[in-house]
Amino acid sequence: MKRSQRNTNKKKKWPWVVGILGVIVLGIGVYLFSIYNSFTNTMDEIHEPIDRPVSDMRVDEVKLSDKDPFSVLLLGVDEREGDRGRSDTMVVLTVNPDEKTTKMVSIPRDTYTEIVGRGTMDKINHAYAFGGIEMSMASVENLLDIPIDYVVQVNMEGFKDIVDAVDGVTVNNQLAFDQFSTGDIHLNGDQALAYVQMRKQDPRGDFGRQDRQKQVIQGIMREGASVNSLMNYGDIFTALGNNVRTNMEFSEMMEVQKNYRDAVGSVDQIIVEDGYGETINGIWYYMMDENELSEIKSTLKEHLNM
Secondary structure, three states, X not given: OOHHHHHHHHHHXXXXXXXXXXXXXXXXXXHHHHHHHHHHHHHHHHEOOOXXXXXXXXXXXXXXXXXXXXXXXXXXXXXXXXXXXXXXXXXXXXXXXXOOEEEEEEOOOOEEEEEOOOOEEEEOOHHHHHHXXXXXXXXXXXXXXXXXXXXXXXXXXOHHHHHHHOOOEEEEEOOOEXXXXXXXXXXXXXXXXXXXXXXXXXXXXXXXXXXXXXXXXXXXXXXXXXXXXXXXXXXXXXXXXXXXXXXXXXXXXXXXXXXXXXXXXXXXXXXXXXXXXXXXXXXXXEEOOHHHHHHHHHHHHHHOOO
């Protein structure tokens, strides 16, 4: 075959190659757009405004575009049919972009404190049962003496759907109990829920359970960020839409992604451990140590530049 003929044949083939590549790129574009579209729809679905948009403890509203430090209350709620339920898990995060760190403190659910808006002393997890998200935020603010800017509520019963959506999580279990052996174990949704809810067999009680909850949450984040999860994005977004609510808007989430990425990636855990148990009128409560509580308050205030 002559060189001119070969060149002519190559020229005839190139439009087909370019066409195929174009279809592939278009297909990828449509796929990524569908993910983005589903993502924005899910974010709109989980957004739930609250009656108190700005904390009473703040003079000026937090501006994420200006990289202001902010705080978040994570509520793991045990919802029941015909009952609002109680906040089974209460975790406070403070995020500082200048220091590029996040502070995290888990509040023992039996902590004896004032339930703001009700005028009584009770277990802090009862605040949600009495007055929902707003009363929980106000009571946590009163306990820690810091503003709570955002709240994320997760339905613990639906928690298993989120785990299943990412094809399960792997954790390193330090305490053998029930069907769970020590070492690295892979958990499906039902197993993960049982894993994080157990506390009576744990010598550390609520504190041991908090560690297990953190393990599973980290596992969800790790699996959710993997390439394999792109194929399950529909299940993941459905699980989030059904079980998560937050007062943070989509635009604010984008600001966090843009301005706070390094801070969110570095978490310093503050351990509550110096308190003691006390029975009042036949009910057991956790009493936080005043010196430890004072130190936690100072640490969080400083981290919020207050």
